[in-house]
Amino acid sequence: MTRLKVGIAGCGLVTQVEHLPNLINLPKLFEVVAIADPSATVREALSARHGLRAFESATEMMTAGLDAIVIATPDSYHADLAVAALERGLHVFSEKPLAYNTADIARIIAARDKAGRVMQVGYMxxxxxxxxxxxxxxxxxxxxxxxxxxxxxxxxxxxxxxxxxxxxxxxxxxxxxxxxxxxxxxxxxxxxxxxxxxxxxxxxxxxxxxxxxxxxxxxxxxxxxxxxxxxxxxxxxxxxxxxxxxxxxxxxxxxxxxxxxxxxxxxxxxxxxxxxxxxxxxxxxxxxxxxxxxxxxxxxxxxxxxxxxxxxxxxxxxxxxPFVEELKAWHAAIVDGAPVVNTAEQAAxxxxxxxxxxxxxxxx
Ligand SMILES: NC(=O)c1ccc[n+]([C@@H]2O[C@H](COP(=O)([O-])OP(=O)(O)OC[C@H]3O[C@@H](n4cnc5c(N)ncnc54)[C@H](O)[C@@H]3O)[C@@H](O)[C@H]2O)c1
The missing domain is CATH 3.30.360.10 (Dihydrodipicolinate Reductase; domain 2)
Structure with missing residues (x-):
């Protein structure tokens, strides 16, 4: 089974309560290697707790040898980060709302189709x-x-x-x-x-x-x-x-x-x-x-x-x-080509x- 190297952008509530522990508890599917958060307090504490590389900037983290990224930043950063990650060839899981407007979602869809990568939305x-x-x-x-x-x-x-x-x-x-x-x-x-x-x-x-x-x-x-x-x-x-x-x-x-x-x-x-x-x-x-x-x-x-x-x-x-099942499905979409359940089109x-x-x- 392919183990995916994952980075997490945004390490607040949903990351600490759900995505980070859930990814760590699926060790056959994922290896969390890096986190990014503009709060030094948050990234340093989580990095020390879990032995992860920590970045101030999410785009900088994208250069750290990742296969895939979880985006759990405030909503208004989702679209730009998703497009940047897809352009780097990363698979993307983004929290909802994928973006506030359909023009931004159209940019994500275009980047996904060009990159041929999986883009899943966090409708758990x-x-x-x-x-x-x-x-x-x-x-x-x-x-x-x-x-x-x-x-x-x-x-x-x-x-x-x-x-x-x-x-x-x-x-x-x-x-x-x-x-x-x-x-x-x-x-x-x-x-x-x-x-x-x-x-x-x-x-x-x-x-x-x-x-x-x-x-x-x-x-x-x-x-x-x-x-x-x-x-x-x-x-x-x-x-x-x-x-x-x-x-x-x-x-x-x-x-x-x-x-x-x-x-x-x-x-x-x-x-x-x-x-x-x-x-x-x-x-x-x-x-x-x-x-x-x-x-x-x-x-x-x-x-x-x-x-x-x-x-x-x-x-x-x-x-x-549900928060665990969505990660398993994301992995299956990336590794086995399973259909993406929550698509950017649904978000649009x-x-x-x-x-x-x-x-x-x-x-x-
Ligand atoms: N699926 C769900 O049920 C669910 C539940 C909660 C939150 N969410 C979504 O997850 C996202 C995060 O929500 P939250 O409640 O964890 O918020 P939060 O405010 O608790 O955490 C956001 C974190 O992102 C960091 N951040 C801010 N700007 C950043 C940037 N440019 N790059 C990287 N990190 C940045 C902040 O320092 C903070 O640690 C939101 O989009 C929210 O809608 C989804």
Whole structure:
């Protein structure tokens, strides 16, 4: 089995809680050789802890004899780093959102096709055993899909990662933080086709692109399995001081509706992420735990009517961890030529839809 030499760009929360330990725990598939982070505190601590070469700059790290790179920097750096890595012949795994606008995603697709390398997006929920089982169940259901509802209450990560020995750097240069913010505003402006005020930039980059993007992507996969599609957008809003988001669209070909609501609840140490699929005599519900709780089950509940009685089934397909499964699939795509599950094209569809919804929200 080919062992891939991997570097990780960006060593904050998701790298320390997920990607770095998960890659290290797959030693037959990956050898983590280097990390890059502008925080000296973070890179020096992780380098000492795991015996890795440490770089201040991700592009410099790309010259360190890598086969592949994991990009887990702030969002506004994903596109440039992905293109630079592909141009160097590296395989790429990039966290979501792949980019804020479809023009940047088109640049990544062109670089991927020119390089002939694998480019996978970090939509780990597509590897969740409960999601995969629901897809299988949906393929067997007759009758029209009436509604899909998504609701998320997100307290942020703190309650779910406080027990980890994380290294947090307060020494990222101020100029780099300002550059990141300026990049984000410029990239959101391209997505919306207009100057967005800081609150709209926050609504688009936060609730929509950073969080609901997982649900939009999962819903697209579930709709495929159910033989339906997202149709005409009918509603959109940024809510609660643009720290929350709402969107809705018609279902195609039925007259059903998809609605999604996401709220930041930073003072409520609780995480709720629920997707419900409604048919005339059946309902399926997925309840995701906070993504940082490894091997916690996503609940899949199936409810079937039997006249006035109801049968409720709680499925438990497996304890496999989506964040680990996505890495195995990335390796299989690189080494065995397996199809890439989460493509840049899917990311382009997601971000194109968000731009449409955001424009609808702004038009009101
Ligand atoms: N798949 C998921 O569920 C999931 C969960 C969390 C985060 N994410 C995504 O992962 C990415 C990172 O999120 P996070 O929560 O770990 O953020 P974070 O702020 O905790 O960490 C980001 C790290 O990147 C470093 N950094 C900043 N600019 C950099 C640059 N130019 N090059 C290299 N490193 C740089 C920072 O110093 C910091 O250590 C984001 O895109 C986020 O959307 C995905």
């Amino acid at each position: 929920k597509r590897f969740d055993p409960a999601y995969l089982m629901l897809c299988d169940l949906l393929r067997t259901v007759d009758g029209p899909l009436r509604a899909v509802t998504v609701d998320v209450l997100d307290s942020g990560s703190d309650p779910f990662v406080a027990h980890h020995d994380m290294v947090v750097g307060t020494d990222v240069p101020k100029a780099l933080i300002e550059e990141g913010a300026a990049r984000r505003a410029a990239q959101v402006k391209v997505a919306l086709g207009t100057d967005a005020d800081p609150l709209v930039t926050r609504g688009f980059s936060g609730p929509y692109s950073s969080s609901l993007v997982h649900d939009l992507n999962v819903v697209q996969g579930l709709l495929d399995a159910a033989g339906a599609k997202m149709g005409k957008p009918v509603g959109a809003a940024f809510i609660a001081g643009n720290s929350g988001g709402y969107l809705s669209a018609k279902l195609d070909p039925t007259d059903g509706l998809v609605t999604m609501t996401w709220m930041a609840t930073p003072r409520l140490a609780y995480y709720c992420e629920r997707i419900s699929m409604v048919f005339d005599d059946r309902n399926f519900e997925l309840r995701f735990p906070s993504p940082y709780l490894n091997h916690h089950l996503t609940e899949l509940i199936e409810r079937r009517a039997n006249g006035l009685a109801l049968e409720e089934i709680r499925h438990r397909p497996s304890y496999a961890e 569809t997601d971000m194109g839809l968000f731009a449409t919804f955001a424009k609808l929200a702004l038009a009101k």
